[in-house]
Amino acid sequence: MLGLMTGYPDGSFKPDQQISRAEMAAIIARITNASDSVTDGSFMDISGHWAQGAIVEAQSAGIMSGYSDGTFRPDQPLTRAEAVVTINRLLDRGPLSGAPSKWSDVSEQHWAYAHIQEASISHNFEALIGGGEKYAAAP
Numbered sequence: 001m002l003g004l005m006t007g008y009p010d011g012s013f014k015p016d017q018q019i020s021r022a023e024m025a026a027i028i029a030r031i032t033n034a035s036d037s038v039t040d041g042s043f044m045d046i047s048g049h050w051a052q053g054a055i056v057e058a059q060s061a062g063i064m065s066g067y068s069d070g071t072f073r074p075d076q077p078l079t080r081a082e083a084v085v086t087i088n089r090l091l092d093r094g095p096l097s098g099a100p101s102k103w104s105d106v107s108e109q110h111w112a113y114a115h116i117q118e119a120s121i122s123h124n125f126e127a128l129i130g131g132g133e134k135y136a137a138a139p
Helices: 021-031 052-060 080-090 113-120
Strands: none
Touching: 021 052, 021 080, 080 113
16 A cells, blocks of 8 residues: 655654645655656756655646746645645546536635535536536536
8 A cells, every 4th residue: 555645754743734735746746656756847946845856746747836936835835725726636627617606715716716616516527628527416
């Protein structure tokens, strides 16, 4: 069985600590069995970072992305929206179009709206040409 999580150098796991973007990239690398040998990425803030190879692999696979300023921000905590998008991409799900809005605090203009909808609404799968899914109510 593949070990997806590792601990810290001091021998701790830190179960109540937030997960960083770098740690999520490392988990993705373990799930996808990425080689971690590619280290030449396009982010200006990952050179020499312990997760540089995993970050580049996650970006190359289209599972994680950076920010418009050219950074990845590896030590920043992963937001719930970023986690949803990452998991959807990892599982090749969504984004979902045409579903009724589920959350009062996620507007249709939110950058991750369709991915959040995909992850939180039960629905039938109807693929869209060009990617994503069209909402079809579950029976």
